[in-house]
Amino acid sequence: MDLASFVTSLLTSFVIFVVLVLVFTWLSRRPGNAPVYYPSLLLRGLDPWEGRRRGTRSPVGWIRQALSASETDVVATGGVDAAVYLIFLSSVLSILVFSGIVLLPVLLPVAGTDNALERAAGLQNGKTRQNFTELERLALGNVQAGSLRLWAFLLSVYWVSFVTYFVLWKSYKHVSNLRAAARSTSDVKPEEFAVLVRDVPVPPPDQTIKDSVDSYFRALHPDTFYRSMVATDHTKADKIYQEIEGHKQKIARAEVVYAESKTSSKPEGTKPTHRIGFLGLIGKKVDTIEYCNDKIKELVPKLEAEQKITLCEKQQRAAIVFFNRRSAAASASQTLHAQMYDRWTVMQAPEPREIVWSNLSKKIYERQIRQVVVYTIVFLTVVFYMVPITAISALTTLEKLREKLPFLKVVVDQKEIKTVLQAYLPQLALIVFLALLPSLLMFLSKLEGIPSQSHTVRAAAGKYFYFVVFNVFLGVTIGSTLFSALTTIINNPPGIIKMLANSLPGSATFFLTFVALKFFVGYGLELSRLVPLIIFHLKRKYLCKTEDDVKAAWAPGDLGYNTRVPNDMLIVTIVLCYSVIAPLIIPFGVAYFSLGWLIAKNQVLRVYVPSYESNGRMWPHMHTRIIAALLIYQTTMVGVILLKKFYYSPVLVPLLPMSFIFAAICHMRFYPAFAKTPLEVVAQHDLKETPNMDAMYTAYIPACLKPEKLEDVDIFEDAQSHTTSRATPI
Amino acid sequence: MDLASFVTSLLTSFVIFVVLVLVFTWLSRRPGNAPVYYPSLLLRGLDPWEGRRRGTRSPVGWIRQALSASETDVVATGGVDAAVYLIFLSSVLSILVFSGIVLLPVLLPVAGTDNALERAAGLQNGKTRQNFTELERLALGNVQAGSLRLWAFLLSVYWVSFVTYFVLWKSYKHVSNLRAAARSTSDVKPEEFAVLVRDVPVPPPDQTIKDSVDSYFRALHPDTFYRSMVATDHTKADKIYQEIEGHKQKIARAEVVYAESKTSSKPEGTKPTHRIGFLGLIGKKVDTIEYCNDKIKELVPKLEAEQKITLCEKQQRAAIVFFNRRSAAASASQTLHAQMYDRWTVMQAPEPREIVWSNLSKKIYERQIRQVVVYTIVFLTVVFYMVPITAISALTTLEKLREKLPFLKVVVDQKEIKTVLQAYLPQLALIVFLALLPSLLMFLSKLEGIPSQSHTVRAAAGKYFYFVVFNVFLGVTIGSTLFSALTTIINNPPGIIKMLANSLPGSATFFLTFVALKFFVGYGLELSRLVPLIIFHLKRKYLCKTEDDVKAAWAPGDLGYNTRVPNDMLIVTIVLCYSVIAPLIIPFGVAYFSLGWLIAKNQVLRVYVPSYESNGRMWPHMHTRIIAALLIYQTTMVGVILLKKFYYSPVLVPLLPMSFIFAAICHMRFYPAFAKTPLEVVAQHDLKETPNMDAMYTAYIPACLKPEKLEDVDIFEDAQSHTTSRATPI
Structure with missing residues (x-):
């Protein structure tokens, strides 16, 4: 050039x-x-x-x-x-x-x-x-x-x-x-109270995975264990949920269109319609609002049934375990739990919004x-x-x-x-x-x-x-x-x-x-x-x-x-x-x-x-x-x-080992605080406050499984548990 | 051949x-x-x-x-x-x-x-x-x-x-x-309740190292911290202690010799003597029993004075921290404490009898x-x-x-x-x-x-x-x-x-x-x-x-x-x-x-x-x-x-990666339980018993610093602390 x-x-x-x-x-x-x-x-x-x-x-x-x-x-x-x-x-x-x-x-x-x-x-x-x-x-x-x-x-x-x-x-x-x-900071972040547990062993036949997670962690952390949420395979529930959301969106749009048509020439307006076939191009023409409302009515009980099945029967061998103190969660996430490392592996829980549910259940x-x-x-x-x-x-x-x-x-x-x-x-x-x-x-x-x-x-x-x-x-x-x-x-x-x-x-x-x-x-x-x-x-x-x-x-x-x-x-x-x-x-x-x-x-x-x-x-x-x-x-x-x-x-050759030593020292000194949670960082605010634990639990519930009202966290948890009432009241 | x-x-x-x-x-x-x-x-x-x-x-x-x-x-x-x-x-x-x-x-x-x-x-x-x-x-x-x-x-x-x-x-x-x-097993072993802390940072001028260790661990483990023992440079105290022990041994031997001499010809016996110069070959001849008793009388107050100085002024920047539960000690030994890894590094405490005191204070x-x-x-x-x-x-x-x-x-x-x-x-x-x-x-x-x-x-x-x-x-x-x-x-x-x-x-x-x-x-x-x-x-x-x-x-x-x-x-x-x-x-x-x-x-x-x-x-x-x-x-x-x-x-070459993979799998699955203490192994007996914590503390006191009676553990601890009475009674 x-x-x-x-x-x-x-x-x-x-x-x-x-x-x-x-x-x-x-x-x-x-x-x-x-x-x-x-x-x-x-x-x-x-x-x-x-x-x-x-x-x-x-x-x-x-x-x-x-x-x-x-x-x-x-x-x-x-x-x-x-x-x-x-x-x-x-x-x-x-x-x-x-x-x-x-x-x-x-x-x-x-x-x-x-x-x-x-x-x-x-x-x-x-x-x-x-x-x-x-x-x-x-x-x-x-x-x-x-x-x-x-x-x-x-x-x-x-x-x-x-x-x-x-x-x-x-x-x-x-x-x-x-x-x-x-x-x-004293902001309460759900992931600070939670630990991700993977490689849960197969529970005995009379227990659900949820029960075995609960009993294991309650035994090992009797004072600090709050409750656990087992990961589920909720693809099917999610599909139904997305369908309902789609219909809700359609209704909202149709209502805007309907309202617009009213203000113009005809005061009674034109009800928006669409075809139910492939891509809305073929098939029967239906009134969008009515049709979608019907569909939602039909889907909601289906979703509720699927939610129940998902919670109870589609449990995966991974869970998020909640503790009632930050330092307890930080310790637990760094402590070896099982004697064999291919069972009960623990790590810091990811933030709720960045969690990749489908990967949780993959074995070590x-x-x-x-x-x-x-x-x-x-x-x-x-x-x-x-x-x-x-x-x-x-x-x-x-x-x-x-x-x-x-x-x-x-x-x-x-x-x-x-x-x-x-x-x-x-x-x-x-x-x-x-x-x-x-x-x-x-x-x-x-x-x-x-x-x-x-x-x-x-x-x-x-x-x-x-x-x-x-x-x-x-x-x-x-x-x-x-x-x-x-x-x-x-x-x-x-x-x-x-x-x-x-x-x-x-x-x-x-x-x-x-x-x-x-x-x-x-x-x-x-x-x-x-x-x-x-x-x-x-x-x-x-x-x-x-x-x-x-x-x-x-x-x-x-x-x-x-x-x-x-x-x-x-x-x-x-x-x-x-x-x-x-x-x-x-x-x-x-x-x-x-x-x-x-x-x-x-x-x-x-x-x-x-x-x-x-x-x-x-x-x-x-x-x-x-x-x-x-x-x-x-x-x-x-x-x-x-x-x-x-x-x-x-003369330049000594620079190479120098760079390696520099990298090693940085890694030794700084890296641990990035890979793990230092106790001194999280323990400061632990005793001053009583956080709303239910809210943290709710933050991790996937949208498609969320109970209608937030008070239903217990119901959500019980649905995962084999024994309908929890062993010990917390 | x-x-x-x-x-x-x-x-x-x-x-x-x-x-x-x-x-x-x-x-x-x-x-x-x-x-x-x-x-x-x-x-x-x-x-x-x-x-x-x-x-x-x-x-x-x-x-x-x-x-x-x-x-x-x-x-x-x-x-x-x-x-x-x-x-x-x-x-x-x-x-x-x-x-x-x-x-x-x-x-x-x-x-x-x-x-x-x-x-x-x-x-x-x-x-x-x-x-x-x-x-x-x-x-x-x-x-x-x-x-x-x-x-x-x-x-x-x-x-x-x-x-x-x-x-x-x-x-x-x-x-x-x-x-x-x-x-x-339910045997109480002191090392199961203890954690070795090294790289303790320099405390502020008005605190001893013991105080700073205490306040740091009490803040991070408010419920489970029992007490701490700071490592000391006790070489001088140990030297005096060994001298006393040597004299005691000499007296014991001399008494046996004296008793033997009695039973034989002379009923009053011959008091054993030795020379106090180089290797007992030159110098003044003295009555062994009397001489040694005098020496011991002379050395004991010296030892006591040296013990006090050692405990208070010769503290090293390392400590053994005791917890009142096995699982707390196991968690603490695996948890990152400080944000910078070159401070407050923790590990499982060694057994009292195998501890190498002189190495504890070496920095990272x-x-x-x-x-x-x-x-x-x-x-x-x-x-x-x-x-x-x-x-x-x-x-x-x-x-x-x-x-x-x-x-x-x-x-x-x-x-x-x-x-x-x-x-x-x-x-x-x-x-x-x-x-x-x-x-x-x-x-x-x-x-x-x-x-x-x-x-x-x-x-x-x-x-x-x-x-x-x-x-x-x-x-x-x-x-x-x-x-x-x-x-x-x-x-x-x-x-x-x-x-x-x-x-x-x-x-x-x-x-x-x-x-x-x-x-x-x-x-x-x-x-x-x-x-x-x-x-x-x-x-x-x-x-x-x-x-x-x-x-x-x-x-x-x-x-x-x-x-x-x-x-x-x-x-x-x-x-x-x-x-x-x-x-x-x-x-x-x-x-x-x-x-x-x-x-x-x-x-x-x-x-x-x-x-x-x-x-x-x-x-x-x-x-x-x-x-x-x-x-x-x-x-x-x-x-x-x-x-x-x-x-x-x-055809033999695939064996090499196979061996590496085998080694890696074994390492992944089994090694963690050797390097760390799995919680499920130690947590079993934790709540059933109330161990004698004082005995555990005493087990770690070096022989030359041991108080005469075992009830004096508190005195021992206070000697290390700047504030003569502990902040919170346990």
């Missing part, structure tokens, strides 16, 4: 970004778009324009607001998870800023004043002296082999590493305190096998996807494309089109391609048998990280030699370092463009929310009848960490790995993470609504992966500098 | 064994030797000859008694640890017996009827057809390369592996139940660093000791020895001496050599900062296992090529398999002799207890004055797992690895483990007294190492059979 297409690429990206920001500034001021740009504010009952009326009507008001919002505001709006995501972005930003402060003023002159490229070009053929760009001149490639200037590059790797350790240590501590603070061995199978599939996917990526890499040069597809000649030969295509084609192909994967990975992670949504998201993010690092980073870098690289890895593991070191410098410009495209276009789209805006307006115009429908149309969803985090991670890996090879990438990285932080903060404050709260459980995941990126960086740098015939390169 | 010296070796070993057994039979019947042969019985107040008087006076009576004793008897006498050691021996025995039943009748004829050795010899030179022994003829070496007979050897590896899996699974389950049973990071340092030293030791072992291997043939040390010619050239030396020299050198190591390893393991004696023993046993496997097994096998082997490992890890496969068959005879020597001579000495017998009689004659002195002279000690287990493990590794290469080793292995089991059972029932009880905590350690031996075996067999140009050899 020459300098012209690089600049074109940057400029077009920038223009798109500016246009999108302008679009956002214009659109977000129109009251009709408020549900798209301020859904979070609306849901919390706030007026989105309140701030603006007080004089902040400037187009950059959102920036000022985002900057001035404190972490407490973020936690209050988006929860600890969102705050932790922002800390992740700002940590990476700090790493890059601190690195850049030293690396840019030192390395750019050191590289720029050398002339390895000129000499190499001069040696090959005298005339093509302009074969290299300014970009290449300011990179490691321009330093002559064996030159003492390489010490500057070598020490820079140390600087970047120490900056990373320092920032990560600070951030881990900060996040740990944030998590502790969030968990030691089944979970292990599923995990192995899923990881095999992921491994195959990672390797299999290499094929198309390799193809894209091979087609990177338009010349090759034209040769292979001659009918494109007409288009490609036009100069402007050619420049744009050359700048974007490979990157666009890559980005589109990556959009297909996350759903598959979420699906696979769910198959593993993980009982909570947040853990599933983490598992999917982990898989996606493998994918992007292997395929995008390694794939593009090593390019068409990928399969020979695989062979190398198998035969001679250290060989891959040499191979990477050989290929890395060549892809620097590609990744510069990639990062720029990602943040200009990606963040532009994110901020302007064009897609949700269009969908919302279309839906409101043609589909929504009731208020509930409209609300559903603008429901903002959450941040989608499962793709967001690994994509950021990819940028972390790229920027770290090129930070010394081509220091010019650092400003791009800084731009990516500062813009990302700003826009994410805006979106957290105004748009997204968290669908669950894991209290920053994502942080150790991010931390480990930043260190993994650092390790890839350190390893490749040993090879890159060695290839420059600089034999002090092994 | 030729057949003659092999048979000589076997025969002499056997003769020594028979002589030792006869010596045992004769000596153990003499009542004066009872404290040597029946100390365990005497300590439990039983009459060693009771059984014999009832008609079992036969010389093999001990065998009958050992065979008839049930596991319950063993647990009652030697504790669960001894029972688990016997299970380990019998498990290995079962593995070998089951393997032998199939391997011996199948492999011996298959190998014996082939003629690879004859052909190879014939090819080299026609006359030396007797260059190989019957032993070699009955081994894998006699099967021709590429022959289909190798299928039998290949399938035998599968058989041995499956037998091992089966037996180990059964044994793990059995041990787990044994452990659970031992822990769910210090422990990590110590561990790394110790393992580095151990690694260097393992590698450094290879040098002498290699030298021994090189000198194995007497011819070489004679060449190098010509003055030995006179001795060596005599035929009988030559044969005996040839048979024993290398093995003896090895055995003597191995005797030096265990104390060093125990010392190193203690340096790691492990808080309990039993864990130290396990850590030392683990190190010793590395040592014997690397040095004895690999060292002897690969012999002088050891250093080239190290280079191979570093450059090309799979190369070591080929190297082992090449060298293994050659050392078969050496190891046959080694195993035989170990069990004939080793077990003969063990059973006859000649060394303790001689020491006891010498001591009783010349040193012992009082009853206590005599008791101390025959104190039997415990089984010494730290050397016993790794030595047995070495035999397991050797026998497994040669089971298919030279199946004749199996009967030797069977003899080793059956004799070992019999003699160990006898010694457990009559001799050794356990010095602590870890409830079979050693089992997972043994289990893992048996699987490690199996993995070494499987890996080498792939190489050995491949070297025979048998290209179905990779």
Whole structure:
């Protein structure tokens, strides 16, 4: 890629970004778009324009607001998870800023004043002296082999590493305190009083599973056991429930339509009708309101019968056990209960809204096998996807494309089109391609048998990280030699370092463009929310009848960490790995993470609504992966500098054990409080209050099994129990 | 080594064994030797000859008694640890017996009827057809390369592996139940109510450590916290205490001497005197009884003062916290207390008698660093000791020895001496050599900062296992090529398999002799207890004055797992690895483990007294190492059979992942109950009884700090506390 297409690429990206920001500034001021740009504010009952009326009507008001919002505001709006995501972005930003402060003023002159490229070009053929760009001149490639200037590059790797350790240590501590603070508030959260029990053994024939869970936990926790809820297979009940809800919705819509028809020409109105056949297209025409009411009347007793059967006979071998104190639940979730570990395994209960009921009953061995199978599939996917990526890499040069597809000649030969295509084609192909994967990975992670949504998201993010690092980073870098690289890895593991070191410098410009495209276009789209805006307006115009429908149309969803985090991670890996090879990438990285932080903060404050709260459980995941990126960086740098015939390169080797030790110390010191609940965090409020235990129990009842009135919790519990009255009154 | 010296070796070993057994039979019947042969019985107040008087006076009576004793008897006498050691021996025995039943009748004829050795010899030179022994003829070496007979050897590896899996699974389950049973008895053991707390943070200046421990645990466990005991640096108090005890002992002895002198010639007796200078050789002569009484009078107030200072001012940042219920202590020991893991780390308290006070106060990071340092030293030791072992291997043939040390010619050239030396020299050198190591390893393991004696023993046993496997097994096998082997490992890890496969068959005879020597001579000495017998009689004659002195002279000690287990493990590794290469080793292995089991059972029932009880905590350690031996075996067999140009050899490769999966499943299912205390095991007796908590507290008070009367527990506790009266009365 020459300098012209690089600049074109940057400029077009920038223009798109500016246009999108302008679009956002214009659109977000129109009251009709408020549900798209301020859904979070609306849901919390706030007026989105309140701030603006007080004089902040400037187009950059959102920036000022985002900057001035404190972490407490973020936690209050988006929860600890969102705050932790922002800390992740700002940590990476700090790493890059601190690195850049030293690396840019030192390395750019050191590289720029050398002339390895000129000499190499001069040696090959005298005339093509302009074969290299300014970009290449300011990179490691321009330093002559064996030159003492390489010490500057070598020490820079140390600087970047120490900056990373320092920032990560600070951030881990900060996040740990944030998590502790969030968990030691006096708010009563049902999951703090509950424990998830799996692998319940088969009860004796005269007992239900509920009875055996009750007697087991009452015996082991006589003072603190409150009651238990056995997981049930409620798919059938849920189906009937959904049917009833569907009919209720139809009635609501039909009533709105009926009322509207009344106010117009005919005062008696037209009763809405629909056909009962396939998709409402064929079959008998019926009065919607009457028909649905009949259906509901018919279904309600069916649901009640099914509820009874579900509660009593469809019990699964898993349960949620409630304790009357936080510390009791925290202790119980960390204590080994059974002598054989394949029975009565306990863990912290997930939040009610993020629980994955269908996974609760999976047995311990089944979970292990599923995990192995899923990881095999992921491994195959990672390797299999290499094929198309390799193809894209091979087609990177338009010349090759034209040769292979001659009918494109007409288009490609036009100069402007050619420049744009050359700048974007490979990157666009890559980005589109990556959009297909996350759903598959979420699906696979769910198959593993993980009982909570947040853990599933983490598992999917982990898989996606493998994918992007292997395929995008390694794939593009090593390019068409990928399969020979695989062979190398198998035969001679250290060989891959040499191979990477050989290929890395060549892809620097590609990744510069990639990062720029990602943040200009990606963040532009994110901020302007064009897609949700269009969908919302279309839906409101043609589909929504009731208020509930409209609300559903603008429901903002959450941040989608499962793709967001690994994509950021990819940028972390790229920027770290090129930070010394081509220091010019650092400003791009800084731009990516500062813009990302700003826009994410805006979106957290105004748009997204968290669908669950894991209290920053994502942080150790991010931390480990930043260190993994650092390790890839350190390893490749040993090879890159060695290839420059600089034999002090092994001076870098101590960095690798250093990173491992750093990771181990962080893991030892901070991780336990993320995996388990520390007693000192939860025990503070335990004796001061008597929480409403019934409410907590009710929070876990699935919608389709909920008794009509909340006083019926006892009835619900008795339905699960074989003995109709409980053994001991509590 | 030729057949003659092999048979000589076997025969002499056997003769020594028979002589030792006869010596045992004769000596153990003499009542004066009872404290040597029946100390365990005497300590439990039983009459060693009771059984014999009832008609079992036969010389093999001990065998009958050992065979008839049930596991319950063993647990009652030697504790669960001894029972688990016997299970380990019998498990290995079962593995070998089951393997032998199939391997011996199948492999011996298959190998014996082939003629690879004859052909190879014939090819080299026609006359030396007797260059190989019957032993070699009955081994894998006699099967021709590429022959289909190798299928039998290949399938035998599968058989041995499956037998091992089966037996180990059964044994793990059995041990787990044994452990659970031992822990769910209603006996009140102090360690079940206690938790060891380390890494206590520095308290605020107005609090002692005791106060901060108390307030922290009272806040987190308001209902179940009983009291706490802070670890102190009591080395100085202990020194004074030991001095007082020494004087008391001297007085007791002097009184016996004085009384004896009275009964003889002079009725007024001679008062015993001694010199107070260096070793009692120089200085003023004093009346022992008076002098010592004066000293004691002088020291007692000093001790009391030192006790007070120790309790209050020498508190260490570690404590033992007592709970008033077993289940509370079990939960607390498994629950994360602090948000940062480097503060308030908790674990199960060790038994009072096995606690290592000096290690309690070591901080978490210090422990990590110590561990790394110790393992580095151990690694260097393992590698450094290879040098002498290699030298021994090189000198194995007497011819070489004679060449190098010509003055030995006179001795060596005599035929009988030559044969005996040839048979024993290398093995003896090895055995003597191995005797030096265990104390060093125990010392190193203690340096790691492990808080309990039993864990130290396990850590030392683990190190010793590395040592014997690397040095004895690999060292002897690969012999002088050891250093080239190290280079191979570093450059090309799979190369070591080929190297082992090449060298293994050659050392078969050496190891046959080694195993035989170990069990004939080793077990003969063990059973006859000649060394303790001689020491006891010498001591009783010349040193012992009082009853206590005599008791101390025959104190039997415990089984010494730290050397016993790794030595047995070495035999397991050797026998497994040669089971298919030279199946004749199996009967030797069977003899080793059956004799070992019999003699160990006898010694457990009559001799050794356990010095602590870890409830079979050693089992997972043994289990893992048996699987490690199996993995070494499987890996080498792939190489050995491949070297025979048998290209179905990779059929064995699936065994390796199979072993790993087996190990993982066992670890997952059984291990947690060994590392932690399952609630269901301890909760059974909790509510039925009200244990004497003061007695438990007292059990942990070190001897030198013990208050005179037991009612003074409160005084002891108050001495540690800053506030003289406790905050809340319990």
